[in-house]
Amino acid sequence: MFDIMIIGAGAAGITAAITAKRKNDELNIAMIDSMPRIGKKILATGNGRCNLSNINTNESIYRNSDFVSYAIRNYGHKEIVSFFNSLGLYTYTDDEGRIYPLSNTAASVLDVMRFECIKLGITIFTDEKVSDISKKDDYFIINGRYRAKKVIITCGGSASPSQGSDGSGFELLKHTGHSIIKPLPALVQLTSDNKIIKSFKGLRIKGKVSVYVNDEEIQQIEGEVLFTDYGLSGIASMDAQRLLCRYLNSEKCSVVIDLATSFSEDDLAEKISAVIQNNPDLKCENILSGFVPKKIGQGLIKCLYIKNNAKAAVIDENTIRRLSHLMKNFRIYVTGSKGFENAQITCGGADVNEFDPETMQSKITEGLYCAGEILDVDAPCGGFNLQWAFSSGMCAGNDAAE
Numbered sequence: 001m002f003d004i005m006i007i008g009a010g011a012a013g014i015t016a017a018i019t020a021k022r023k024n025d026e027l028n029i030a031m032i033d034s035m036p037r038i039g040k041k042i043l044a045t046g047n048g049r050c051n052l053s054n055i056n057t058n059e060s061i062y063r064n065s066d067f068v069s070y071a072i073r074n075y076g077h078k079e080i081v082s083f084f085n086s087l088g089l090y091t092y093t094d095d096e097g098r099i100y101p102l103s104n105t106a107a108s109v110l111d112v113m114r115f116e117c118i119k120l121g122i123t124i125f126t127d128e129k130v131s132d133i134s135k136k137d138d139y140f141i142i143n144g145r146y147r148a149k150k151v152i153i154t155c156g157g158s159a160s161p162s163q164g165s166d167g168s169g170f171e172l173l174k175h176t177g178h179s180i181i182k183p184l185p186a187l188v189q190l191t192s193d194n195k196i197i198k199s200f201k202g203l204r205i206k207g208k209v210s211v212y213v214n215d216e217e218i219q220q221i222e223g224e225v226l227f228t229d230y231g232l233s234g235i236a237s238m239d240a241q242r243l244l245c246r247y248l249n250s251e252k253c254s255v256v257i258d259l260a261t262s263f264s265e266d267d268l269a270e271k272i273s274a275v276i277q278n279n280p281d282l283k284c285e286n287i288l289s290g291f292v293p294k295k296i297g298q299g300l301i302k303c304l305y306i307k308n309n310a311k312a313a314v315i316d317e318n319t320i321r322r323l324s325h326l327m328k329n330f331r332i333y334v335t336g337s338k339g340f341e342n343a344q345i346t347c348g349g350a351d352v353n354e355f356d357p358e359t360m361q362s363k364i365t366e367g368l369y370c371a372g373e374i375l376d377v378d379a380p381c382g383g384f385n386l387q388w389a390f391s392s393g394m395c396a397g398n399d400a401a402e
């Protein structure tokens, strides 16, 4: 009989195990994971560098902010950095507040966590998927053969199933009487039918992205957009997708990109006008070359049905105004996303109303806890999702060790 069994050994599960064992060394703790090794997803995070937290972490960044408030206030970015320091891992913070390991390698993050588990004597079972949990008297039976006084379910969501999180944790929770808010892929590339942007493939711009559901602007995001043959990638597009994910199938969704953030619309019109006056013989396809990459300039000219090889002098004042307006408000209708296979996180999951925000313990099944992405909590790119996995893992580990 284990005192605590942790189901799913990712960022949240490993943190919960270390926290519980450090609190009470007497406890017999086990982790079980369906993959051949623990914490595989950590290796893929931050493009292999693991953006493990962010100095701008606060509860308002998260969906279900009331629920996350206690965990984030008590186990915020400072506590996470201290936790990693205690494991022997040091960090740095980039200009945008994102925290990375000093080694710039995600493998270091996983290594220090693994070494600590081994040092603490935490039992690890790998290559074993949990498909059944039941409660008998005051203990749980897992896969019909393990017994544990408490279980912490940290199976993640459905995003990036090749790294182990295939949504099976939601089924375990349903069988124990919990409600699941419909899981959707989030922080994933957006798809679009827009033909003009196909010619922008491979180009990156730093712009301001306004996110629209029908005619309503729901948020503005500043950051990088990468144009692709299927639509939009880059951090700002993935963050936009997270905001749109609940509407993509039912509403008209679009993003409006400001392709010239340095200028107001009037300034831009003046500057384009000056380019034309100074170079009346310039081909139209080149008049925006000083503002945006050439292919984007060509596409914008095409949008206004101006011939690329016509001379600049054909462009009148009214067309210049329309051009500057288009550059400041380049709208792209989006049709969907690249799905769970490519998603970084899941939006949706275990209904947070059924869990105690201070302990992550279920209000339905005593002794059952959840932490990390399996809960209906999500945040933009920037280290906030791992931060949540660590914070909630600490809450659960601390309480389960009582």
Ligand SMILES: Cc1cc2nc3c(=O)[nH]c(=O)nc-3n(C[C@H](O)[C@H](O)[C@H](O)COP(=O)(O)OP(=O)(O)OC[C@H]3O[C@@H](n4cnc5c(N)ncnc54)[C@H](O)[C@@H]3O)c2cc1C
Residues within 6 Å of the ligand: 007, 008, 009, 010, 011, 012, 013, 032, 033, 034, 035, 038, 039, 040, 041, 042, 044, 045, 046, 047, 050, 051, 052, 053, 128, 129, 130, 131, 154, 155, 156, 157, 159, 160, 163, 164, 165, 166, 167, 168, 169, 343, 344, 345, 371, 372, 373, 374, 382, 383, 384, 385, 386, 387, 389
């Ligand atoms: C490519 C990529 C890059 C990312 N980059 C960042 C980043 O830089 N910063 C950031 O903050 N976030 C990032 N994220 C998101 C972040 O990785 C997740 O939010 C975080 O890993 C969630 O941790 P978790 O422990 O809750 O779940 P997971 O990390 O998904 O771990 C769940 C574990 O449970 C196991 N499991 C699942 N079902 C079962 C079962 N039935 N039985 C047994 N075991 C099971 C899985 O094998 C897995 O090991 C990224 C995600 C991806 C996919």
